[in-house]
Amino acid sequence: MAGLVVERVLHHLSTLPDQPIGRYASRATLEGMLREPPPEQGQSLDAVLARFDAQIAPNACHVSHPRFLAFVPGAPTLASVLGDWLCAGHNFFAGVWLESSACAQVELVVLDWFRDMLGMPASTGGILTSGGSEANLTALVVARDRLPFADRGRFVLYASRERHSSIDRAANVVGLSPAQVRLVEIDAAHRLDVADLRRRIATDRAAGLLPWLLVGNAGTTSTGAVDPLGDLADLCRDEGIWLHLDGAYGWAAVLDPEGRRTLAGVERADSITLDPHKWLAQPFEIGCLLVRDGSLLPATFAIRPDYLLDTAPEIDQVNFADHSIALTRRFRALKVWLSMQVLGLTWFRQNVTRCLALARYAEGALVRAGFEILSPASLSVVCFRAAYAGADAAVDRANLDLAEAVRRSQEAFIASTRIGGRVALRLCFVNWQTTVADVDRVVGLMRRLADEMKSDALARE
Ligand SMILES: Cc1ncc(COP(=O)(O)O)c(C=O)c1O
Structure with missing residues (x-):
């Protein structure tokens, strides 16, 4: 029975580049296809998989397609x-040492791999999460826990206009009012000013408020911009502000020498979010939070x-259920550990380097094809638009x-963002299967589509 599913997945993965991306x-x-009450009686897996093939x-x-x-x-x-x-088959309970000591040990090892990739100190601890949003929320909860209850209404969070929306959501969940959130301006390169x-x-201190936490971007979602991390770390040190970095997308760039230079200062964060399910080629869901003083997580x-x-x-055991909000949790570290053992770190390094090069290549190809670059390749993101004459x-x-x-x-899947209020199209390279030929094709x-639409766009003006 299991063979049916295994065959499907293997076939899917091996033919993915030649498949349509989907719709x-x-x-x-x-609703017409899938709405139904749960069937009272079971049926053959064959029959159910036929519906999976036809309807789902x-x-x-x-999203893993090389041209997505x-x-x-x-x-x-x-x-x-x-x-x-x-992990799913064994259904390990990765919450407490008593039930899954080796799983916790592997998670400790994987977290230390990430810590060392970033260059954070031995005091660092962490937790693997469902994704970056949960990691950002967990960071804010840990940082907020240090604040006296009586003053919590006076604390202020700072983040750039380019922050990810999960920061706004986390700020709301930890109980900050909109008046306690400052959106800092960005410079011409979309980096925090x-x-x-x-x-x-200074204005907040003069008003009797308490600057508390700064979120810096180690790779923004829109443009791949990296905030001046060293300057932010200096300022946070001088001002006694918690520095949380959102590296959900960009963190893996530390695996490349040039990327490491771009992310200089990342190792000085009080906490940092990373998403292995983005640029570390892991299936959803795996995010990660590292906290410089790891003892704060169980505290x-x-x-x-x-x-x-x-x-x-x-004393020397770790219950990861004590490090975040979930008690029951899956053994997420296993997929990272297993793929690192099978492929080796060099494979991951090369993928990051290749994706950085693809973004630069894409920028050149876009220019040659007459597109207007709105944000040049930054990490592995490039933003552009078709330059139509018109309003x-x-x-x-x-x-x-x-x-x-x-x-x-x-054939391809792209989406938009806004840069300086204008619609921009965007390409983001993290996929190990994407090639130069894919870039040329996209x-x-x-x-071709832009030229076909040109007359249409002008006609509607
Ligand atoms: C910079 C950044 N932070 C946070 C997130 C949220 O991560 P997740 O989707 O894993 O919750 C994303 C997602 O794209 C992101 O790009």
């Missing part, structure tokens, strides 16, 4: 998928109710239409 269907269509798989996109270049994609290797399968930050901190989260008395760890709104609309036309082709496709 979405209307809610009405999917074709109506979803393959929107958002921040994810593209696991077979080794990491196998690690995930082993340190002078504006200094001004805002924030550990609770020992009566029914868990037996699970109290010895701003019409050009914005035409570029949104272009992205939609690319998606409809199912750029060629966009050029």
Whole structure:
């Protein structure tokens, strides 16, 4: 029985570059196909898989496809998928040492790998999470836990205008009012403007508020910009502010010598979010939070109710359930550990270096094809647009239409963002299967579609 699923997955992974990327269907269509009460009696897996093949798989996109270049994609290797399968099949309970000591040990090892890649000190501890959003939230909870209850209404969080939305969500969840969040200006390269930050901190102190936490970007989602991390670390040290870095997308660039230089200062964070399910080729879901003073994690989260008395760890044991909000948690470290053992770190280094080069190559190919670059390759993101003659709104609309036309082709998948208020199209390279030929194909496709749409866009002006 299992063979049916294994065969499907192996076939899927080995043919992925030649498959259409996929599409979405209307809610009405999917309701018609899939709405039903749970069947009272079971049926053969064959029959159920036939429905998976006909109704589910074709109506979803393959974000691991080498020409899926929107958002921040994810593209696991077979080794990491196998690690995930082993994890699900064994159903280890990776919450407490008593039940899964070796799983906790592997998680400790994997966290230390990440710590060492970033160059953080031995005091660093961490937790593997569902993703970057949970890691960012966990960081804010840990940092907030240090604050006296009486003053919590006066603490202020700073983040650049380019922060990821999970920061806003986390700020809300930890109970900050909008008046306690400052959005700092950015410079021409979309990096946090340190002078504006200094001004805002001084203004807040003068008003009797308590500057508390700064979120720096180690690779923004929109443009791949890296904030001046060393300057931010200096300022946070001088001002006594907690420095949290969001490296969910960009952190893996430390595996490349040039990327490491771009991320100089990352090792000085009080806490940092990383997403192995982005650029470390792991299947969803695996994020990670590292905290410079690792003892703060259990200090924030550990609770020992009566029914868990037996699970109290010895001094040198770690209950990862004490490091964040989840008690029951899967053995996420296994897929990283297994794929690192099978492929070796060099494979991951080369993938990062290749993706950085692909972004630079894409920038050149876009210029040659007549696209306007709005943000040059930064880490592995490049932003651009088709330059139509016409009013701003019409050009914005035409570029949104272009992205939609690319998606409809199912040959490639791209999406938009805004840069300086204008619609920009965006390519993000993290996929180990994406090649130069894929870049040429996507750029060629966009050029052809943009030319076809040109007359349309102008006609609607
Ligand atoms: C910079 C950044 N931070 C946080 C996140 C959220 O991570 P996740 O989607 O894993 O929750 C993302 C997702 O793209 C991101 O790019």
